[in-house]
Amino acid sequence: MTLQFHDETFRDDYTFHNSPEGIRRFPFPFDQDSYMYSVNLEPHAGGRAGSPFEKRFDVDEHYVAEMRDREITLRDDPLRCQSLPHMELAGWDFLELVMVSKSEDYPDLFELHRDGDRWHWINRPLGIEQRFTFLDATTLPCGPLEYITRQTQGDHALLDQREGNLWMDAGMITSQADWSLDFDIGMNFFEWHAPVPKANEMGVFQRALKFLLNLQQGAPTRRLNWTMTVNPRLDTSPENYHKWGPEKRTITPATVGSKQYLRVELQTLWRLPRSNAIAFPIRCYLCSLEDIVTVPKWGRRLHRVLRDLPDELAEYKGFAVNRPVIVDYLEQFDDGAETSPGIFPD
Amino acid sequence: MPRTHFSPSITTRPVYPGLTSQGATPAILLADGAGAEAILDLAAQDRSVMDRAHLMFIPAGTDFGPRLAALNPRMYREAPSFAACLERFRKALADAHMGTQLYLAGTEGLIGQATAEALAAGLPADAIQSEHRGHIARRMQCVHCKGMTENVTTDPFVCSHCGLTLFVRDHFSRRLGAFQGVCVDAETPGLIPPVQEIKP
Numbered sequence: 001m002t003l004q005f006h007d008e009t010f011r012d013d014y015t016f017h018n019s020p021e022g023i024r025r026f027p028f029p030f031d032q033d034s035y036m037y038s039v040n041l042e043p044h045a046g047g048r049a050g051s052p053f054e055k056r057f058d059v060d061e062h063y064v065a066e067m068r069d070r071e072i073t074l075r076d077d078p079l080r081c082q083s084l085p086h087m088e089l090a091g092w093d094f095l096e097l098v099m100v101s102k103s104e105d106y107p108d109l110f111e112l113h114r115d116g117d118r119w120h121w122i123n124r125p126l127g128i129e130q131r132f133t134f135l136d137a138t139t140l141p142c143g144p145l146e147y148i149t150r151q152t153q154g155d156h157a158l159l160d161q162r163e164g165n166l167w168m169d170a171g172m173i174t175s176q177a178d179w180s181l182d183f184d185i186g187m188n189f190f191e192w193h194a195p196v197p198k199a200n201e202m203g204v205f206q207r208a209l210k211f212l213l214n215l216q217q218g219a220p221t222r223r224l225n226w227t228m229t230v231n232p233r234l235d236t237s238p239e240n241y242h243k244w245g246p247e248k249r250t251i252t253p254a255t256v257g258s259k260q261y262l263r264v265e266l267q268t269l270w271r272l273p274r275s276n277a278i279a280f281p282i283r284c285y286l287c288s289l290e291d292i293v294t295v296p297k298w299g300r301r302l303h304r305v306l307r308d309l310p311d312e313l314a315e316y317k318g319f320a321v322n323r324p325v326i327v328d329y330l331e332q333f334d335d336g337a338e339t340s341p342g343i344f345p346d
Numbered sequence: 347m348p349r350t351h352f353s354p355s356i357t358t359r360p361v362y363p364g365l366t367s368q369g370a371t372p373a374i375l376l377a378d379g380a381g382a383e384a385i386l387d388l389a390a391q392d393r394s395v396m397d398r399a400h401l402m403f404i405p406a407g408t409d410f411g412p413r414l415a416a417l418n419p420r421m422y423r424e425a426p427s428f429a430a431c432l433e434r435f436r437k438a439l440a441d442a443h444m445g446t447q448l449y450l451a452g453t454e455g456l457i458g459q460a461t462a463e464a465l466a467a468g469l470p471a472d473a474i475q476s477e478h479r480g481h482i483a484r485r486m487q488c489v490h491c492k493g494m495t496e497n498v499t500t501d502p503f504v505c506s507h508c509g510l511t512l513f514v515r516d517h518f519s520r521r522l523g524a525f526q527g528v529c530v531d532a533e534t535p536g537l538i539p540p541v542q543e544i545k546p
Binding site for chain 2: 184186249
């Protein structure tokens with residue numbers, strides 16, 4: 001399949017859209033008719049052909065437009081990309097991981113030629129060709145983390161490992177579900193998760209951290225997380241909350257199908273070889289409710305999940321105010337039939 | 347004024363377990379206002395803390411100065427504000443040897459900023475002790491404009507830099523020494539909830 005990159009926007013006129021194939025491959029996050037927090041980690045070792053799980057770093061029809069949106073966000077606020085001084089080596093580790101993975105998984109889109117530490121990188125979709133010296137930051141236009149994440153969909157955090165904990169010490173965060181890298185940088189695993197309700201008492205973070213501290217090179221792992229967003233907006237940052245906040249109150253029974261989006265994060269975790277840090281890409285997928293219900297199983301299931309979700313979670317995920325309208329809308333697509341196990345369409 | 351007890355909150359909300367003497371090791375002590383009483387209590391607990399102590403005090407309208415000076419620390423300094431003694435505090439941190447203890451007492455703004463300075467200077471977290479005394483005003487960072495507003499006593503409050511009305515979160519950054527303030531009427535501009543005094 002040859003990818004057709006969309007010319008689309010994630011702000012202002014919001015021309016973002018999924019193609020019919022894009023809808024079918026959407027990573028629907030619910031494998032049953034109800035939801036509660038869980039660690040839900042599985043090996044990131046490929047997946048169903050054509051799905052976002054197949055390749056190490058999924059490149060889809062939104063790639064070029066998402067990178068353009070990131071550039072706009074960074075021009076407005078360079079603090080969305082930060083790296084504490086000890087994290088540069090981890091940045092190189094991550095650059096290597098992405099370049100090697102993409103050039104092997106998408107040879108028609110990306111090429112990497114290596115002659116010792118002299119590297120030659122070609123990114124066809126973005127029209128980039130760069131010769132540089134690996135581990136020499138003066139040969140790139142910016143630091144290695146910023147360089148490669150300007151060319152890789154999703155937010156990316158680099159976690160340093162020390163004192164039996166993980167520390168968020170670097171990141172490129174421009175499409176976040178309402179958290180601030182500038183505020184959270186330097187925090188440990190428990191600190192940056194502190195605002196999440198319930199999960200702490202459930203021991204979710206203790207177990208997740210224990211697992212992640214033992215993450216091995218070459219054995220990446222993944223999980224899905226989700227929230228709801230009004231309009232296909234990537235930059236739902238707290239920094240700009242006063243700018244996008246009013247849009248959240250524009251949901252009506254007439255607009256909910258087209259303006260309310262399910263926002264899914266495909267989170268992967270990778271042990272990096274030189275720095276022993278962990279790379280944590282958080283890839284965001286958006287799908288409008290009216291597109292979701294074109295898959296009957298998803299329409300039924302999403303109705304049941306959102307109808308039965310504890311209030312606290314709806315509040316934390318920021319859609320409590322719109323939940324009644326959303327559930328009313330989805331109800332018409334739920335005929336009460338049983339749904340098959342797993343996340344994929346029937 | 348006794349130690350402050352804070353209501354249960356999220357795990358980033360700092361708690362200040364109180365000062366316990368580590369004996370006559372080199373020590374930096376920094377207090378503001380009613381924090382002086384925590385230093386007096388510490389010295390009453392173990393006088394030897396003062397033997398190699400560098401004590402800095404910001405009176406903030408209180409008159410504890412002479413009683414602190416009478417503890418006879420190796421070095422004593424009164425300063426009109428944290429900003430005024432910041433360079434001196436940094437010098438003390440830079441000169442500190444392995445094993446130096448840092449004792450902080452007083453308001454959250456002082457403890458938060460001094461802790462951030464000490465961590466940035468490379469002091470290990472377990473060499474820093476703190477005790478909260480005095481008013482419970484918070485040091486808040488506006489997540490929108492990044493400006494710091496000192497001595498916030500109400501929720502919501504107005505950012506002293508950009509003028510947005512912000513609600514007071516318990517989410518705290520040790521690196522910044524500040525809590526996070528977020529626009530309270532972002533979704534419904536102009537609809538501001540009633541102003542309340544912050545509770546411990």
